[in-house]
Amino acid sequence: MNQEQQVMEWIEDHQEEILEFLQQLIQIPSVNPWFFDEPGPSREKEVQEFISRKLESLGAETEMWEPNADDLKQYEGMAGYYPGRDFTGRPNLAATFGKGTPGKSLLLFGHIDVVMAGSKWTVDPFEGTIIDGNMYGRGTVDMKGGVAAMIMAVEAVLRSGLKLKGPVVVGTVVDEEAGGMGALDFIHHGYRADACILTEPTSLTIAPLCRxxxxxxxxxxxxxxxxxxxxxxxxxxxxxxxxxxxxxxxxxxxxxxxxxxxxxxxxxxxxxxxxxxxxxxxxxxxxxxxxxxxxxxxxxxxxxxxxxxxxxxxxxxxxxxxxxxxxxxxxxxxxxxxxxxxxxxxDCAETDVAHPFVQTCVQSLQAIGETGTIEGLGFHTDMGWPVNVGIPTINFGPGDPSLAHHSDEFTPVHEVIQAVKMMAKTIIDWCGTEKA
Structure with a gap:
């Protein structure tokens, strides 16, 4: 059995564990405080601490810090900068695997804040209930489904007894739902990679641009x-x-x-x-x-x-x-x-579809039985700042983006599993792996 087969078999055998991890993310209602009339304690930090423990258990070097608007004044007039925004108790998180290895590096990137649940739900919005093959909950689409999939893709590779030849950075940021200052701060903090997958929902298509x-x-x-x-x-x-x-x-x-x-x-x-x-x-x-x-x-x-x-x-x-x-x-x-x-x-951004990383992602998707369709996103994502500093970036993740922010938001569990497979395959092909 080759390395790729080992990893795909691990994912097949651990589907319940993958979905349970997503449910645990949904069950921490990390609603962006911008949506509350009266400022109150955010639970974004609670999600980040939960993710950090998970990544550290896999051997990552982690860093967690609170953005500071005063440190970002040089970006005035640019995307994501809002003077005076308070990030007390709202940290960004970065976790690095394979630090110092010589292969190509990959950033797996996503935001953990969600919009408020709103009304007219028929299920608990913060439970992660699975009905007829779909998981319901605020953030299943936007974008905890993608965040869970990217983290579990790293776990699938490592738990299959493989070692990375190139670094993988897992970055989870705050504040996307209120303007993207978390992503700006993450890039300002100095994190870079040879390529990036931003795991916004795309219904499993490759989206190398957003408007x-x-x-x-x-x-x-x-x-x-x-x-x-x-x-x-x-x-x-x-x-x-x-x-x-x-x-x-x-x-x-x-x-x-x-x-x-x-x-x-x-x-x-x-x-x-x-x-x-x-x-x-x-x-x-x-x-x-x-x-x-x-x-x-x-x-x-x-x-x-x-x-x-x-x-x-x-x-x-x-x-x-x-x-x-x-x-x-x-x-x-x-x-x-x-x-x-x-x-x-x-802001918006675009990566040339002819770039080797875009083609690697297309091939990874086709290898797990999907068509590998390329299409753009009509809405904004956090891909702007990675592209601005020279990181070729695609959007890719489970869930129909048109269901984001809806009552009874849901993602097909099959898409979550497929997203894990695609990103695990991309890690193997882009970064390189060997037996530990």
Whole structure:
């Protein structure tokens, strides 16, 4: 029996242990404190300590530390930096196997924070219940399923009596769900590798890119007046309906989206970048025209559109200029220009599919009976900072990403096992192994 067969047999024989480890991660509700109205103790540290004990039992050298926003000021204006963010009791964790070995190194990377459970669950969101071949729970998809799989892949290799020829670093970080400062800090802390698998959910496809995301809020001014009464011309002091002016802007965005549907596409993305309106807020009384309207939107951008700080400044300028030009075509808006308040700029990244590491991952996936499909992710992940410092990175993990943050979030247990196999195979082929 060769080395690969030994490892695959170990995984087959220890499926219950793999799933139990994922359940144990789910049962520690490491909800990012950003989601609470009142700040309270986070259980992210509890998860990290649990993972650390697991990795140390396998012989890893571990390091755990709390990010410090003051130490990251040099990244102002770049992805993941938020001044003054508090990480007390919210540590990052790195565990290194095979330190000092001469082979190619691999970073297995993921975040351990989750969003709050929310309502309308039919099972306990923090139990990890298995029903009809699916494990339910907050984080099964995003992304404790991937974190469990990457850790168990390392265990499968080591427990099969193999020794690494190249280092493997397991990195688990906090704060992805509120902007990605944990990943920024991890890279700032100095951890590097020859390649990286970020174990976000991809339904077992290879995703060598993710899109950037901009959140913006447009404020449109009107002038209130009695909605049931005749109104003078606005130049003579009459009312101006901010909702009607918002509709004008929305129509302009529809025209822009038609252009973007042609110009902002990527061969590995199934849908083009668009400006999607997420919220409309306007009006004060049923008897008054709206004094102000607010449009909250989500716009996506491609890695090729990043600015000099590797974020979405170019697209921000494009949208700001577009809004101004649209407003100048309307007499009222040209004198009361709408303003954009930028809320979030979540970065993007891409690794060339021809890179040897991407092809190694495809071959690993095909070797365990999957198709080895390559497709991009339409949402943001933490892959930006590894790519920014020269680490070829893919996203790969179990679970359908469209189920992330849902009530009754679930991952097929078969995908968890397959993810363990794929990453174990990649460790063998990329880092190299020999009998201990």
């Amino acid at each position: 950037g995301i901009l959140w913006g809020k447009i404020r449109i001014q009107g002038r209130s007046g009695h909605i049931e009464m005749p109104q003078a011309d606005w130049k003579d002091g009459g009312a101006v309906d901010a909702i009607k002016k918002a509709r004008y802007i929305l129509d302009a965005f529809d025209r822009l989206n038609e252009e973007w549907a042609v110009s902002k596409t990527h061969p590995y993305l199934s849908i083009p970048c668009q400006v999607h309106v997420a919220q409309l807020n306007a009006g004060e009384y049923p008897t008054s025209f709206a004094n102000e309207a607010e449009i909250v939107f989500n716009a996506q951008y491609l890695p090729s559109e990043r600015d000099e700080k590797l974020v979405g400044g170019n697209v921000k300028k494009e949208l700001t200029d577009f809004l101004r030009q649209a407003a100048l075509q309307d007499p009222w808006l040209s004198e009361h220009l709408p303003e954009i308040e930028w809320m979030v700029d979540a």
